Amino acid sequence: MSVGSQKIFIAVAGNIGTGKTTLTQMLADHFKWDAHFESVSDNPYLADFYTDMKRWSFPLQIYFMTHRVKSHQQITDEGGSAIQDRTIYEDANIFARNLWEQGLMEDRDYRNYLEVYKVVTEPLQAPDLMIYLRKSLPRLKEQIKKRGRDYEQDMPEDYLSNLNRYYDDWIGNYSIGKKLVIESDGMDFVANRHDFDVICQRVTDSLDQQDLFGLKGAE
Numbered sequence: 490m491s492v493g494s495q496k497i498f499i500a501v502a503g504n505i506g507t508g509k510t511t512l513t514q515m516l517a518d519h520f521k522w523d524a525h526f527e528s529v530s531d532n533p534y535l536a537d538f539y540t541d542m543k544r545w546s547f548p549l550q551i552y553f554m555t556h557r558v559k560s561h562q563q564i565t566d567e568g569g570s571a572i573q574d575r576t577i578y579e580d581a582n583i584f585a586r587n588l589w590e591q592g593l594m595e596d597r598d599y600r601n602y603l604e605v606y607k608v609v610t611e612p613l614q615a616p617d618l619m620i621y622l623r624k625s626l627p628r629l630k631e632q633i634k635k636r637g638r639d640y641e642q643d644m645p646e647d648y649l650s651n652l653n654r655y656y657d658d659w660i661g662n663y664s665i666g667k668k669l670v671i672e673s674d675g676m677d678f679v680a681n682r683h684d685f686d687v688i689c690q691r692v693t694d695s696l697d698q699q700d701l702f703g704l705k706g707a708e
Contacts, residue, residue, distance in 0.1 A: 499572040503622035504652050506632035513574040523571040525560045546588040547598040553580050558609045565614045581606045583655040615665040618695055624673050626650050669695045
């Protein structure tokens with residue numbers, strides 16, 4: 490965190506269907522941060538990936554890595570505070586790992602991917618705060634069904650379950666910056682203002698030099 494520049498970098502991590510994109514936008518609006526989102530609608534591999542995961546796993550992960558490292562660098566290079574929806578760290582520690590361990594990515598592709606990942610992440614400045622939005626498997630399935638993306642409806646249950654397990658493992662060992670874990674099963678931060686206010690307060694409490702960043706009393 491750079492006190493002199495009064496700039497802050499927040500990241501929101503979470504499994505498919507946790508509501509992290511919605512939360513990212515809400516926090517950006519609340520704290521007046523620039524919002525950066527992962528590429529979904531214009532992703533040329535995503536629909537094919539859910540049809541044939543083994544065939545498309547490697548190009549999909551390379552696409553995500555490229556998009557996310559560009560967003561990460563843009564956030565750290567620009568002057569304003571920002572919040573990012575999903576991070577490059579999740580790509581390697583959760584999604585690529587899951588694909589490889591499930592036999593959906595070949596060993597040589599996985600090794601190649603990790604080498605590229607190490608090269609591109611080594612010089613990156615870590616976020617000032619990593620927010621992990623945790624949700625149970627039954628609630629994830631409800632949310633995925635509710636939002637109705639056709640290519641997600643036949644997603645294997647064990648794929649989602651493994652992602653949850655890897656997320657817990659990753660966030661438990663996350664040590665490159667501050668972290669905040671939010672248990673979201675009993676929350677509806679979209680419809681319930683109190684739930685959102687609780688999250689905002691926890692974010693504020695997790696940051697240093699709150700007054701310098703104008704976080705106290707933000708509307």
